[in-house]
Amino acid sequence: MAAKSASKDIKRAKTHKGRRFLEAREPKLVENTKTTMFIRGGRTSEKVTQALKDLCMLKKPHSVLFRRKNVLRPFEDETSLEFFSKKNDASTFVFGSHSKKRPHNLVFGRFFDGHILDMVELGIEKFASLQEFKTEKCAAGTKPCLVFVGEVFDSDPEYARLKNLLIDMFRGPNAENVRLQGLEHVIQFTELDGKIFLRSYRIQLKKSGTRTPRVELEEIGPSLDLVKRRVKLASDDLWKRAVKKPKTLKPKKTKNVSHDSFGSKLANIHMQRQDYSKLQTRKMKGLKRKPDHQKDNSRAKKQRTAKRR
Numbered sequence: 001m002a003a004k005s006a007s008k009d010i011k012r013a014k015t016h017k018g019r020r021f022l023e024a025r026e027p028k029l030v031e032n033t034k035t036t037m038f039i040r041g042g043r044t045s046e047k048v049t050q051a052l053k054d055l056c057m058l059k060k061p062h063s064v065l066f067r068r069k070n071v072l073r074p075f076e077d078e079t080s081l082e083f084f085s086k087k088n089d090a091s092t093f094v095f096g097s098h099s100k101k102r103p104h105n106l107v108f109g110r111f112f113d114g115h116i117l118d119m120v121e122l123g124i125e126k127f128a129s130l131q132e133f134k135t136e137k138c139a140a141g142t143k144p145c146l147v148f149v150g151e152v153f154d155s156d157p158e159y160a161r162l163k164n165l166l167i168d169m170f171r172g173p174n175a176e177n178v179r180l181q182g183l184e185h186v187i188q189f190t191e192l193d194g195k196i197f198l199r200s201y202r203i204q205l206k207k208s209g210t211r212t213p214r215v216e217l218e219e220i221g222p223s224l225d226l227v228k229r230r231v232k233l234a235s236d237d238l239w240k241r242a243v244k245k246p247k248t249l250k251p252k253k254t255k256n257v258s259h260d261s262f263g264s265k266l267a268n269i270h271m272q273r274q275d276y277s278k279l280q281t282r283k284m285k286g287l288k289r290k291p292d293h294q295k296d297n298s299r300a301k302k303q304r305t306a307k308r309r
Helices: 002-009 016-025 046-059 079-088 157-170 236-243 292-308
Strands: 036-040 063-069 092-097 105-112 115-128 145-149 185-192 195-206 214-219 223-232 257-259 265-267
Touching: 036 046, 036 079, 046 063, 046 092, 046 105, 046 115, 046 157, 079 092, 079 105, 079 115, 092 157, 105 157, 105 236, 115 157, 115 236, 145 157, 157 185, 157 223
Parallel strands: 036 063, 036 092, 145 185
Antiparallel strands: 092 105, 105 115, 115 223, 185 195, 195 214, 195 223, 257 265
16 A cells, blocks of 8 residues: 555656656756745845845846745744745745844755755845945846855855855856856855845946956945854755765866866876987087097096196
């Protein structure tokens, strides 16, 4: 009976459209661009609601905004979030809530294998929306340049995992070629005195009198001052499984060939020892090579003069 009930739970496509839908949900060797869910809690403030909308605008078109309220407690019960992840095929989420104990609260998290991998809770202290910045905005879907300022993002394990989570959420699609005019958007995360400052800028390329343009940054919003609260990280074994690369994607090792951090190819070339006696040099009397019998005669003359002295 148990085998029959397990076979009933397996979904099998009956149409070509259903097969394509299930194939799109299957695990892939090369991950597609991750979709982020922006979920409103049972109780939210105007600040949290507007922050969710603005962050959703930064993530477009790979984002889903939940209009209705959802009574959830991510750190206590994860089943509802996992259900929403499977339904919307989303790998990351931002959950907004507001309470007396944790006012203006945002929870950033992501999934692995249909279950929550890690979550970080951040509280909003100051907030300025996109509408408050009367400047020209970047086009939707522009791949942003992510900048992290602060040594703590590399030294502290929790901040390092938060950095990895934010990169996973906002990095956008993989770009093989980069055009100078395509570098328009910058998202900066700065850590100072235990606070995280999120700022969004638009890159302006202005005339400089040379071929290289003068670069200026214009703040376009949103602007958030965040404070770290609760953190739930994956165990070491689960984290190793999540970041493990398939063997087919690992580059084949070539002897004496390596790559640096910028992707440049470096190689060690082994050459035979050169014979410097046959090296062509400038023809000067002082550099002219003497025959062996002349060398012996010069040595004998030097010895005679030394004895006379």
